[in-house]
Amino acid sequence: MNHWITVRSRQISFRIDRRVPIVLVVLGLITLAIVLLSLGQGEYPISPIDVLKTLLKIETDNADYDFIIHTLRLPRALIAFLVGVGFAISGAILQGITRNPLAAPDIIGINAGASVVAVSFIVLFPSVPGFVLPIAAFAGAFVAAILIYLLAWDGGSSPIRLILIGVGIAAFTNAVISVMLTFGQINSVSQAWIWITGSVYGRSWEHLLPLLPWLIVLIPLALLLSRDLNVLHLGDDVARGVGSRVEWQRVLLLITSVALTGASVATAGTVGFVGLMAPHLARQLVGTAYEGLLPTAALMGGMITVLADLLGRTLFAPTELPCGVITATIGAPYFLYLLYQNRHQ
Amino acid sequence: MNAENSAVTAQALSQRIALTTRKLTLAYDGASVISDLDLAIPAGKITVLVGSNGCGKSTLLRGLARLLKPRHGTVYLDSASIFKLSTKEVAKRLGILPQGPVAPEGLTVRELVAQGRYPHQNWLQQWSKEDEWMVEQALSITDMIELADRSLDTLSGGQRQRAWIAMSLSQNTDILLLDEPTTFLDLAHQIEVLDLLYDLNQTQGRTIVMVLHDLNQACRYADCLVAIAQGQVVAQGEPAQIMTEALVREVFGLESRIIQDPVAGTPLCIPVGRRR
Numbered sequence: 001m002n003h004w005i006t007v008r009s010r011q012i013s014f015r016i017d018r019r020v021p022i023v024l025v026v027l028g029l030i031t032l033a034i035v036l037l038s039l040g041q042g043e044y045p046i047s048p049i050d051v052l053k054t055l056l057k058i059e060t061d062n063a064d065y066d067f068i069i070h071t072l073r074l075p076r077a078l079i080a081f082l083v084g085v086g087f088a089i090s091g092a093i094l095q096g097i098t099r100n101p102l103a104a105p106d107i108i109g110i111n112a113g114a115s116v117v118a119v120s121f122i123v124l125f126p127s128v129p130g131f132v133l134p135i136a137a138f139a140g141a142f143v144a145a146i147l148i149y150l151l152a153w154d155g156g157s158s159p160i161r162l163i164l165i166g167v168g169i170a171a172f173t174n175a176v177i178s179v180m181l182t183f184g185q186i187n188s189v190s191q192a193w194i195w196i197t198g199s200v201y202g203r204s205w206e207h208l209l210p211l212l213p214w215l216i217v218l219i220p221l222a223l224l225l226s227r228d229l230n231v232l233h234l235g236d237d238v239a240r241g242v243g244s245r246v247e248w249q250r251v252l253l254l255i256t257s258v259a260l261t262g263a264s265v266a267t268a269g270t271v272g273f274v275g276l277m278a279p280h281l282a283r284q285l286v287g288t289a290y291e292g293l294l295p296t297a298a299l300m301g302g303m304i305t306v307l308a309d310l311l312g313r314t315l316f317a318p319t320e321l322p323c324g325v326i327t328a329t330i331g332a333p334y335f336l337y338l339l340y341q342n343r344h345q
Numbered sequence: 346m347n348a349e350n351s352a353v354t355a356q357a358l359s360q361r362i363a364l365t366t367r368k369l370t371l372a373y374d375g376a377s378v379i380s381d382l383d384l385a386i387p388a389g390k391i392t393v394l395v396g397s398n399g400c401g402k403s404t405l406l407r408g409l410a411r412l413l414k415p416r417h418g419t420v421y422l423d424s425a426s427i428f429k430l431s432t433k434e435v436a437k438r439l440g441i442l443p444q445g446p447v448a449p450e451g452l453t454v455r456e457l458v459a460q461g462r463y464p465h466q467n468w469l470q471q472w473s474k475e476d477e478w479m480v481e482q483a484l485s486i487t488d489m490i491e492l493a494d495r496s497l498d499t500l501s502g503g504q505r506q507r508a509w510i511a512m513s514l515s516q517n518t519d520i521l522l523l524d525e526p527t528t529f530l531d532l533a534h535q536i537e538v539l540d541l542l543y544d545l546n547q548t549q550g551r552t553i554v555m556v557l558h559d560l561n562q563a564c565r566y567a568d569c570l571v572a573i574a575q576g577q578v579v580a581q582g583e584p585a586q587i588m589t590e591a592l593v594r595e596v597f598g599l600e601s602r603i604i605q606d607p608v609a610g611t612p613l614c615i616p617v618g619r620r621r
Contacts, residue, residue: 003455003494006472015459015472099449224468231463233452237412237443242516243436243464288452291471 020292023285027299031081031306038310039073043318071204079203079267080309080323081302082211084274086264088301089222091275092282092294093257096229097250098159102338104276105141105261108166111272112173113144114265115196119177122192123184133195134210134266141262144169145254156236157250198271198324200309207267214263219298222256226290229253233288271308271324273331274301280338304330361388363520363552364409364439368418371401371408377416378404379576386569388519391546391553393563396573397597402556403444403524405573409554410441410522422520436464440513444524444556448497454508455493458483461515483514487541503534510541521545523555527562535559539566560597564588564611572596588612 004015039055040046046054046065054065055074091104098108105111117140121128148169152161177196181189194201228249231239239246261275278301279293285300286292308326315321364386371379378401386392386409394402407413409420411427420427427435440461448457461483462476484490487507497505506526513521526542527535543566546553557563563570564584572580572587574596580587593601593614600617607613 003453004472006477008472008474012469013472013476101450227463227466227471230456231460233449234457234460235443235446237407237441238446238460240412240432241410241436241441241443242461243431243433245432283451287456288449289456 014291017286017289017292019286020296023296024299027296027303031299031303034303034306034310035077035081038077038306038313039069041310041314042068042073044068075205075208076200076203077306077309079208079211080200080305082208082215083200083264083268083271084278084301084303084305085219085298086211086215086260086301087271087275087305088278088282088297089219089294090257090260090264091301092279092290092297093222093225093229093253093260094275095279096233096290097253097257098163099233099235100159100163101280102276102335102342103163103166104273105257106270106272106275107170108163109144109148109168109170109173110141110166110258110261111265111270112170112177113147114138114141114262115270116140116173116176117143118195118265118269119180119192122195123180123188126185126188137266138262141258141265144173145258149251149254157247158236194322195269196324197322198269198327199322200268200305201320201322203268211263211267214259218256218260218263222260222294223291225249225253225256226294229290230288233290269322269324271305272328273335274304274327276338277301277327277331277334278304280334362386363388363422364554365421366409366418367421369405369408369415369420370417371404371413372416373404377576379408381418382576382578384571384578384581386552386554388552389546389550390568391543391555391566392569392571393567394554394556394571394573395560395563395596400573400596401576402573406441406522406524406554406556407443410439411435412441412443433464436516436518438518439520439522440516440518441522442509442513442524442526444528446509448505450498451496453494453496454489454500454511455480455484457497457508458489458493458511458515461512461517464516479515479517483511486514486545487511501534502530503537506530506534506538507541510538514545518551520552520554523553525556525558527557527559535562542566560593560614561606561612564613565606565609584612588614 003018005018006015007013036048036051039051040048050060050065051069053060054069087105094103094105094108095101114137118133118137121133121136148162148166149157152165181192228244231242231244232249236246279297282293282297282300286296304327305323308323312321312323312326362385366382366384369379369382370377394405396402404413408415422435422438458480462479465476484493487510489507489511492500492504497508526538530538539562542553545551567584569581570584570587571578572592579596580592588603590601590603593599602615602617603612604615605613
């Protein structure tokens with residue numbers, strides 16, 4: 001059969017859209033190219049060839065390269081890539097369980113939940129040590145999600161209620177954030193502001209390590225749940241009819257999605273619109289089946305964020321824009337375009 | 346109608362019973378739609394539920410398919426209560442096509458039909474040879490092979506409905522429940538879908554239970570007609586035996602004449618309006 005690539009052995013079998021492998025390879029190569037460019041960019045420019053040599057531990061003329069790349073720039077690029085992956089998978093899952101192409105962690109209030117807690121800490125308790133911030137943000141994302149789920153519960157959770165309540169929660173928490181930014185100390189406000197916008201500035205290996213376990217557990221889990229996402233996308237009745245435990249699956253998927261967003265937000269702040277754009281672009285490339293959509297969206301999200309970080313550092317150099325500004329600048333019009341398209345179907 | 350009666354009626358039609366309800370009460374938000382219902386659905390036959398709008402026929406179908414938890418009573422699949430079996434176990438034996446299902450944008454027919462294999466798969470075995478074969482079978486029976494790689498939103502209403510039926514077929518269940526499979530279809534497509542279901546019943550012996558709006562189509566295709574009014578079964582049996590002017594009056598509140606369908610020989614209901 002030529003529509004799907006089928007893999008079958010005695011123990012396992014699965015299928016994937018035939019477009020997926022080639023798309024993954026191309027996206028991977030583009031991302032790699034952007035990373036190489038990105039690692040060479042900065043106050044101390046390094047040519048891509050030297051970047052590659054340094055990465056592969058081949059001797060270069062300049063002994064500083066190793067430090068600049070491995071200690072300063074590589075963790076930052078990797079973090080940009082990984083939070084992009086996290087946001088993208090999270091958004092793809094949310095779009096599946098809400099059956100709404102406009103759902104994303106930043107639209108339905110999960111990012112806002114993380115932000116409000118993080119901003120409260122930055123503005124109200126500036127003396128709290130830095131390591132508390134990611135934990136607080138992570139907790140905030142979860143509290144927001146639980147609140148949305150409970151408020152949307154009415155003898156069962158319905159996708160449309162999840163979205164509407166989520167949008168409401170987002171609006172409310174954003175109002176609270178505005179109040180804090182208005183009345184806070186100017187120094188802490190500007191720090192909070194950068195955090196809200198989403199930035200990978202100054203991220204090092206110690207920021208990367210706490211993110212990894214989440215991704216290592218949650219990404220395979222999301223892939224295992226892609227079959228369930230496929231049937232949930234057909235509606236609750238159809239999903240129940242083919243034997244899906246709809247409420248349980250939805251909760252499990254929601255937790256996976258929120259944990260991915262939480263871990264990403266905790267690392268880099270709320271890099272906006274990646275969770276919205278990446279699944280969309282991926283769907284255009286490989287179709288709607290989640291087995292192929294999730295990995296494609298993941299790479300797409302990573303690529304977008306790495307590119308946004310590169311653009312943020314080069315467009316107005318030496319002034320540096322947080323990568324969240326770039327993703328929002330592209331993402332907001334994209335969101336409007338999707339809204340427009342949705343209306344005119 | 347009490348339990349013995351309905352069981353006797355069903356037994357007259359067939360030796361085997363596919364689904365039974367006992368004192369089934371179904372409710373939406375407190376208001377009960379079906380109350381204390383005893384019903385037996387014969388195996389290997391086409392059973393059609395008819396009744397006026399809001400009489401509870403769709404609710405009953407959802408109850409039979411365990412999509413709606415009963416307030417009292419239960420549904421038996423063979424001899425086991427459907428709520429005691431795992432939902433996946435039920436899904437291997439009973440398929441349901443709800444009314445007006447909606448597919449995500451861009452979903453292809455083949456991808457949709459493949460979703461019917463869900464209850465037969467697990468985390469490791471996601472696409473067995475049998476899965477593949479069943480999907481091809483379902484596409485071929487519904488005559489959808491040529492359209493298999495088209496996306497659903499590019500198809501006509503009739504083709505789309507055939508795609509959904511193909512999904513239910515790939516689930517490969519002995520029992521197939523369908524809620525108004527002909528709504529939104531023009532007459533030619535309605536007959537096309539009903540003929541398809543009739544063939545499935547005849548060639549593969551599948552038990553089909555469906556809600557139909559059109560009384561005359563119901564009479565033509567049903568082995569067993571179940572007339573429902575106010576959440577109760579008013580009559581159950583072969584259309585030729587139970588279709589009377591009195592029944593139509595009771596169920597639909599409509600005066601009518603019953604004549605013989607010149608094509609199928611089944612009862613044909615001619616409504617009598619107030620003016621003409």
